[in-house]
Amino acid sequence: MATSSSPFAEGLSNKQQGRSVALLQRLLADVGHPVAEHERQEQRYGGSTMLAVQQWRAGELDPAIPAERLDGSELSKEDLVRLWQEARSCKRVVQG
Numbered sequence: 001m002a003t004s005s006s007p008f009a010e011g012l013s014n015k016q017q018g019r020s021v022a023l024l025q026r027l028l029a030d031v032g033h034p035v036a037e038h039e040r041q042e043q044r045y046g047g048s049t050m051l052a053v054q055q056w057r058a059g060e061l062d063p064a065i066p067a068e069r070l071d072g073s074e075l076s077k078e079d080l081v082r083l084w085q086e087a088r089s090c091k092r093v094v095q096g
Contacts, residue, residue, distance in 0.1 A: 006080055006081040006084040007020075007023060008023075008080040008081070009077075011074060011075055011076040011077045011080065012024055012045060012074065012075050012080065013045065013073060013074035014045050014074065015046070016044075016045045017042065018043055019043065021043045021044060024075070025039065025043075025049060027083050028053065030090055031056060031086055033052035033053075033055045033056050034052065035048045036048035049072075050071065050072035050073055052072075053072035053075060054071065056083065057072065
């Protein structure tokens with residue numbers, strides 16, 4: 001079950017598909033790390049999602065991230081909560 005601080009019930013990993021992946025991709029874009037259009041349309045955790053996760057993590061500089069997870073192929077529930085909170089605190093700019 002998702003916590004009040006995040007809509008994610010569990011972590012995500014490469015090759016998953018669905019609404020949780022679509023939300024992940026939107027959050028990554030909100031914090032400046034967009035994902036390829038075809039992956040967004042398919043709601044698929046693919047190569048560009050992995051790259052966006054890597055870029056987000058590089059900005060985090062969290063030494064607690066185990067080396068085997070630095071490739072962006074998975075996000076723990078705790079990672080997703082941090083991303084959710086970061087995206088919610090970002091100032092949105094509407095141009096038009």
